Amino acid sequence: MVGGGAAANDSLPLLVRSPCPALNTLANHGYLPHSGKGITTADIISAFAVGQNFAADTVTGAAAGALALCSAETGVNCTMWDLDMLDKPHEIEHDNSLSREDYNFGKDNNTVFSPRVWGQVLRIWRGARIIDFQLAAAAVSERVAVASHTDAPGWYVNASASSYHETAFYISLFGDPVEGNARQDWINVWFEQERMPFELGWTATQRETITAASLTAMEAKLEAA
Ligand code: HEM
Secondary structure (H helix, E strand, C coil): CCCCCCCHHCCCCCCCCCHHHHHHHHHHCCCCCCCCCECCEEEEHHHHHHHEEECCHHHHHHHHHHHHHHHHHHHHCCCCCHHHHHHHHCCCCCCCCCCCCEEECCCCCCCCCCCCHHHHHHCCCCCCCCCCCHHHHHHHHHHHHHHHHHCCCEEEEEEECHHHHHHHHHHHHHCCCCCCCCHHHHHHHHHHHHHCHHCEEEEEECCEEHHHHHHHHHHHHHCCC
């Protein structure tokens, strides 16, 4: 959490969320603690396996990064962390996000979905039913172009590599881990409402398990698109 500490326990938020739509969705469905608090690496591995059919090697690095952020914030050696600890700018959090505002000088708004920012992505996609590698990469390029010109002077740090990595995540989640081709209606529900699009037919096991190797291969295709 960025900003002044709480004066009393009853002013602490009951429920916290992160800048990551995947983590927020898993917490909203209860695959992670619904409060968003006290998350262990074992919780992460289990939630991503059960909720989204991801192999453990896709999330262990980020889970270690979250523990490190917690340790830096609290000064103790964390074994668990809270979702809002991820909002610290220019750490795991980065600029040119697809679905939320960049942090920008103390505006603590980077954990919340932004229709304004997401609208830039939707304009690029023009209602396409299927998001292929070209459209997914074009969304990253658009956000890099807009954020680099509109973020507060001196703030913007290019994070296209992180965005390609996160794009490989959601394209694999809602398409094929090799071919991509994700359904836009599923993607939109996930980003906009931070829940899984079950009512539109999505299931965690409709495709192969997503692995670190499949994500790395997809990132290369996105960068070349
Ligand atoms: C412990 C595991 C994870 C941690 C700590 C984590 C953390 C984060 C953070 C801090 C961001 C914000 C980046 C930004 O500033 O835009 C982010 C974004 C994102 N994460 Fe995660 N993440 C994790 C796992 C995953 C997984 C497995 C997926 C797969 C679906 C995923 C999908 C995404 C996507 C698509 C974004 C981009 C959001 C945007 O640009 O608007 N994350 N993640």
